[in-house]
Amino acid sequence: MAFQQEFVPLELEQLHRAAAVLKVEGWRFIQTHAVNTDDGIDLYYSFMKDGRVVNYRVAGVQKGQAVPSITDLFLAAFVFENEARELFGVDMRDIAIDFDGALYAPAQAEPMTIITPEQKAAREKARKAAEAKAAKDAAPAEAPEGAAPAKGGFVMTPERRARLDAKLATMSPEKVAKVEAALKAREAEAAASGSNTASGSAQAQASAPAADSREATQEKAAGATAATAAAKDADLEAKLATMDPAKAAKVRAALAGKAAASEAAVEAAPAAAEEPLAERFADEQLEALIGLMDDEKAAVVKKALNMKEGK
């Protein structure tokens, strides 16, 4: 149970559904906060389970874009949602305990979205510096392998070695040993930086072998998911056997839907080794999860979901 942090992007449409799934899965709500960016407001929803903190980032929420409240699932979010509305001007809808702009009652509307000219200038400068640095780093990576790298590159060529040996022959033994040691250190350094630049160039140019290897890992990942899926199936069958028939049928139907969906997903884009987010928060999965819950809890979650979707 060590602390881990993750930042995961999330679509605004998926937000409420994601919260419902996380609630069912037993995640603990930590907090919500907003960050002012150039492309709108980013909303962060943090959840924790077993020391793993996952921050779901809803990027680029525009002014006037309605954001559903998650206070029907996690009441504790009410302070943060009111705060986001008052300080950032996010249009939060249906907050359970709604202060309607009177939580902090700031003198100025949306004080956290104001960027002073000095701040802007400083940020631009930093961004440019970072870009310049990135460009500088990328330059040697693109240079061909054989050429001597521009910076810190010491390459021991055979003729250099020969000349040095001749010189060393005239020196005292301790000195020779010292020089040898220095050379070795230098060579090791050069080798390390060489491999770095090699990997850098592979990444920068996205060359053919790299793409191949990525495909390979994708295949591997797909295989792994298939294996875990099989294991899960067996597990579920055992569980289903203990359920009453009506419920079991429901869960089976849901699972069939999920399997179809996930197969489609695998064919379309087998991107990450972990379950893709979109799939995790998809209808079928949710249904299956609700099916596994006890009735009372299921009713609460269903009610919350229906309310949101206006069913």
Added chain:
Amino acid sequence: MGAFKLGKMTFGSLFKKPETVLYPVVTKPQPAGLKGHIAIDVDDCILCGMCDRSCSTDCIRVDKQARTWTIDRLQCVQCGYCITVCPKKCLSMDPNYAPASTVHEADVFAVPEQAKPEKKAETKTPEPAPAVEKAAESPVEQHADEQLVALIGLMDEEKAAKVRSALSM
């Protein structure tokens, strides 16, 4: 039952030494590291202005023209950040609290002129390095490389590291 237990404790304290001191007559000794007020050793100050720029409450003013170092005691929060950034270590934390005052005014310290030769001696300390650097810079052909490596090998480790970093720069 509870009342009796506490009663014992309260009754016991009748016979113990009091926890408090008789304030105006007796004062509590100040621990050595107490955050009292910022003191400056004006003789060492070079008026660089680092403390002015780093102060989070803007209570320090450094005036290079007038050669003064000014602190507003009422604004200072004794965080000690100026002490950590001072390059000459001329600032320190005095364990005595700044005395109470009836007017809001800043303490001004005049910084005397520095003796010139002292400064020069300080900049001169890294003596032997230039010779090596010259060798590095001289535009000799490939020959220079091995010579340099050999030279680095002959140096003691600290120096070698210095030269190497200079070269890679």
Added chain:
Amino acid sequence: MGKKSVIPFGPQHPVLPEPLHLDLVVEDEVVIEAVPQIGFVHRGLERLVQTKDYNQFIYVAERICGICAFGHSMGYAETVERLMGVEIPKRAEYLRVIWHELSRVHSHILWLGLAADAFGHEALFMHCWRLRERVLDLFEKTTGGRVIFSVVKVGGVQRDIDKDMFDQFISTLEGIKDEYKQICDAFLTDPSVYNRTAGVGLIPTEDALNLSMVGPFARASNVGYDVRTLGNGAYGDLSDFSPIVSQNCDCYARMEVRAAEVPQSIDIIEELIAKIPAGDIAVPVKGSPAVDSEACNVVEQPRGECFYYAKGNGTKYLDRMRMRTPTSQNLAGMAVALEGCDVADVNMIVLTIDPCISCTER
């Protein structure tokens, strides 16, 4: 069926020095709804972070709250260190945890004194604050401050503690432990205290989980969540740590949990003092957080888990700093706990939750 009326509670109230306002909707002396209202001391420190550099802000962070001062500076420093990929020396981690646990001791003793005062138990209040004074003296000797310590910096700590001082720590803490036990015995076995708090302000475990409560408030409802079990920093080196929980879920359980956490903290301090490694207390930190770098962190403060988030923008100023304090998370739990209680019990419930509104409003 009585008439519904609304009773305002706070922000100035004899039992609670915190500016918390509650609108109590009352029917026949029974609270049917409680709406918390904060915002009386909002200072906009999350905005201030954009105009103070990341080293300066540590002195602002510790001024968020007078009791959790150390926790805030430590949590902030850890977050910035994670943001910049700084590894701090082991000794610095130990020192931070020792001071942090010491601030938990003083916070809980202070709370017990306030609770006793609210009961009209003036003598016990005096005894609690007498004990707390000794803890503050330890702080004064090691950090130079009694409430605001300014001893943490990004990359480590600013002051070291030597062997003699550690011996003094142990002797003082042993003395506190002994007297604190007597005080707790007197207070918790008192029938009037028991009758006043047992069965009041019930929050069942399931509700506590649903409301995502944190800290002693949650642990009294049998939720075994404590950030210290995650083993951040020197907590990872403790031989044995398990959070103190209670099954009773009421006001009395909250008192019991807090009372038991003080000896536990003292044990942690003593274990860490025995184990503390020699070495540096800080590493130099150069440069600024990278553009769009993000980091988050959790710290167990006296009142529960505190969450920090930081985002860099390439300058020495942070783009965004978020501090979610334990009390803001527990406000929902407080509103639920107050529903259905007697008007006379409101102050007992609020007091045992131990809200820190200054923290909440940053």
